Amino acid sequence: MIGYRSLEYKEFPLSIIVIATILSLIGLVVLNSISQGEYTGFINSPFNKQFVFLIPAVCISLIILFIPRYSIHKYSYPLYVIGIVMVLLPFSGSAHAGTYRWFNVPGSGFAVQPSEFSKVFTVLFLARYLSDHTLKMKQFTSIIIPIGLVMVPTMIVMNQPDLGTAIVMMTPVLPMLYWSGAKPFYLFLIIAPIFSMLTAFQTLSFTIWAIILGGVILISRPTLLMSILLFFGNIFLGLLSPYAWNSLTPYQQNRITTFLNPEKDPLGAAYQIIQSKTAIGSGGLFGKGWGEGTQTHLKFLPVQESDFILSVIGEEMGFFMIAVVLILVAYFIIQIIKRSFLSKDRFSSLALIGIASILLAHVFVNTAMTVGLIPVKGLPFPFISAGGSFLMTSYLMVGLVLKLSVNYTD
């Protein structure tokens, strides 16, 4: 049962709390710079808003600490269903800027993004599914069912449409399957066709991909027929995709690129990236100083309080602070992975690696976007970006990490 008696202090992951606090504080400092004299009304200032939302967020993580682990395990199936209902809720309301990502909480004036919470529920669900079933993970078919179950909320989110969150929702599946003993080769089989199609638009990337593909097949030694099918099937798919693409009308192509890149604004996503890179690059080693970022305060930087908040840090506090943030985040995630490895039961272990994957996906997609490594995707940076729903989700994950990473005597 729960209680401090059974809790071994030595194991308590204090670093998780410390890093979450430091990152939140950095976020507040940056948001305060953005908020200077800009906004009217208390709650319209991103700083105030974030500050206010920290209270329920911390409360959530504290509440999690007092929920018995077996209850989390027990209710993870109902939570999965609740998660699906939640991502359907926004469709009952009116569209926000043409999307159904936000749900207006009746009478409160606040809007929440249910998909943020839903992805954590999905991880818990998958952790229980994979730990309950003594699945023969060495078989290819037994990894298809969990993927299919996660696809349900993912497809709904994709139709909101919110590709970024859908990607994050799918991300934990591969590491969790890997964690529960699935053969890496099978996991590779699943993602190989996606890479084949994506790399096919450029000769160099496609060549590299073909070499990797051949290498993996060589190492894992499937049957000859399987190897031939896999290799040439993928190459064939890759070669076909440009033709398939070209056979589409420009209108259809546009529909697809807009879907893949919904944040495309009238000024062009490339423009946002240029502004972000200019802000970061001109920050130098120690930055221009708090509140002194010209790119930030002249409003060249789009959505600076959430998606592009790292660009503000880069401009005003320089590479030094960026490195601090990234090292802290890396340490944070590695700590969770370590706890997952040390965990005694499989459910906790799987839930922890799932949470680590979600956080890593957020960090990587958000950061890679701000420095122009990947196309613009609207994903916030954990603990730092403004946004009530994701802040609460982040602290929900902190609560789960604290709860699940301590081995109780029960």
Added chain:
Amino acid sequence: MLKADNIVSIRQYYLAVFITIILITILTARFFQLQILDYDQYSKKANSNRIRKVTTSAPRGLILDRNGQILVDNLPTYILNAVPGELSNKGQTFKLISKLVNYDSLALSKSYGRYYRGRFIPTRIAKDLTFDQISRLEENRLNIEGVYYQIFPERYFPSTVNASHILGYVREVDKGIRQSLNNPTQYELGDIIGWSGLEKKYENYLKGKHGIQFYQVDAYGREAGYVSDFPPRNPEPGRNIITTIDLDIQYSLENIMEGKKGVILIGSPETGEILGAVSKPDFRPDIFTGRILTDDWNDLLLDPGKPLVNRFNQGLYPPGSIVKMITGAVLLDHQDFDPHLTQDCVGAYQFGDRVFGCWLEQGHGKVDLTSAITQSCDVYFYRTIHYYDLDKLSKYFKKFGFGALTDVDIEGESKGIVPTTDYMNKRYGRFGWSTGALLNFSIGQGEILVTPIQVLNYTNILASKGITSKPHFVMSEILNKNKDSLLPAEDWDRITFDMEQVVIHPKGTGKSANPLVNGANVYGKTGTAENPHGEDHAWFIGWLDFLENKYSIVVLLENAGSGGAIAAPIARQVFNDIIDLNSLAAK
């Protein structure tokens, strides 16, 4: 349930940590590349490629009179903005500017503090500069880095009238005002916003839409052209509004009322259009534009004549005898009432233990309804109160629009008071008042309070025999006319006859309102309202029939004396001016 053991191997753990480290390292390396290796390139780009977003103010819509003459116009002036982040030495720059344009440098800093919103947002430091002053600044362009000028359309009043309570005034949006708005994004600090009168009521029509331009500026802050990525948005001027005001009539009213305290309203009885409205004392409307001096503002605020108060809209007055037509209509509603039956007026009337006097101390002698209205006899109405009760009388007052807002299109209207049994019980207690209150009420005294705009509405109803629209200041075709004529046709004929007698009968109290011009028929009623603030208020209401045109009039002079002696002659002056204007137009 939680029995399943963890089966993760150390190899799996290392792989997961390895992938995490690889991904974070890629990101860190990218930042290193951008911020350390390419720092010079991006730093140069950030400095040379500054784009400044400049909003240009849209001129407000014009306010026109009914004939298209301009009452409120815009005058282009120059304002000076400073970008805080680009001011290298604020004190020195301000000192130089104040020397160049002969402007108090303290005023510059004050304005700067008022409009400051952020380090890179243009902040207004001076306004109402002339082209000459701007030229002198332009010559010293390089010494006043971070300061820019802009054209700003200021409110301007080209006409000869004040019309201050109709037009109202505008204010500059400051931080406090901006926070109180429910659409703050549509305003920037320093914009002008309608703050009273028509400027406020029709703010959404008059207000234009900002233009936005993006300038590329070099390190000296010199504009290096537009930015092609952002197409400029031109400002959209606000829409004009056409008022029902007749500039000539308004001019005449303001002249006649000069130096007096009170209200004159001129309306068109059938349409409810207001042709002229003056509330004196008033103020020059342009006092609020430009650099309003605190002294001027304080003078207005502290003036005992309260020039800022809109008397025709907000002022509450006892109506006195001008409401006797309503009491007459209530009497006529009773089947036993005979309008020809005379009552004896000896100058006073004993009711219970109180004596209610008539305004004419020696008494009117024998009076019937017509002569009671013509000579404004009070005792006649005291002696006939047994034909109705308090609530019936208030019902009729409400029929004629008293005790309710007229919904005139200028804000701040008062509702007034029409006493009912409920009201009296609430105010004085169940047994705290007697029928004596009804005696007062019957001659428009006591608890009843009205606004001049309600009285204009009432006058319009009388003049149009009930078929009119609510009084309004802006041309509109959507106002509904009152379809219910309220009273039987013979009552209306009687009222019209009686009101004509007031002006043409030798004993009529309003005979000095008669312009005595061929073809001009005047109908009216005087009122002398006792009030606790001193001398009686003088009322005259009525209408002029001239060349197929009808003009309703309300004259109120605060604490000036009797309606017949003071208000009626003023009404005649107004009628004479209107007749002159009409003859002028006919020629």
